[in-house]
Amino acid sequence: MNSTNRFSRFTTALRITAAVALLATLGLWVSTGAHTGWTQTSKVTVQHDEITGIDFPVREKTFVAGVEVIAAGAAVAAALAAASVFTNRRRNA
């Protein structure tokens, strides 16, 4: 296998990985509720106490991906895509 083919495969692998990283991040974000705020590791549900009439919050542990998760995924995808462009240039040089 010559070096041009090796670079070509590596470039393709980087681009596929970038696309997978971006899609996986978006998938995680959508599947946890497409929350447009910060990431949460707990969620509040409100319950009602019949005797006192008090509505009270019950906190449950859960993971809700926020905008920083999307930003991190996009940054990783962008870095991989940039690396693929760099390797592609080296192949063409």
Added chain:
Amino acid sequence: MNTIRTSLASLALGSIALLSAHAAPQTFDFKDPKGVNNVQFKLDAPLESITGTATGISGTVSFDTAAALTASGSIVLDTKTLTVGNPLMQEHLHSANWLDVATYPTITFTAESLANVTTKGLTTTADITGNLTVKGITKEVSVPVTFTYLADKLGARLGNDKLKGDLLVLRATFEINRNDFNIQPGQYTDKVAEDIHLSLAIAGAAPRE
């Protein structure tokens, strides 16, 4: 004649004693075995409002259920129970820069006086003035509150019909300014609002023998 006088005097004294007994303030303990008592707080921020909850509430309030003209006592919040959904935000909230929960483990409100008291049925609304201590700084605040007196409801609440006693539900919604309590005064105003919106809903119990 003397017999009639003595009887009238006895009746009058008896009535006064009965009224006094009825009007005596009851002391309600706000330590909540059911985990229902809560404080919710909210601060505006650019991306989304910072909202959180706290459940570590204790304290006692003495309330005149008959006349509703006096209330005294204090409510204490364990600052370690202040919780927000984002772990990094929670770490900052508890840190020395913000609430410093290690040094100041409680937030306390001590009631001093009631004003503008209005009672309709079981519910009394009033403005309660007292001293609020946050991060070691005490300020006088006046807070609109609603008291709901629930006679003989303690047993039903705790699922034990043999338990006799009354409940007092206290609700309040008010704002404080974090600058007043040395919580990053004048700092990060572009990231976190200076006004903290607080909402309190707690129930206290007064058991009877």
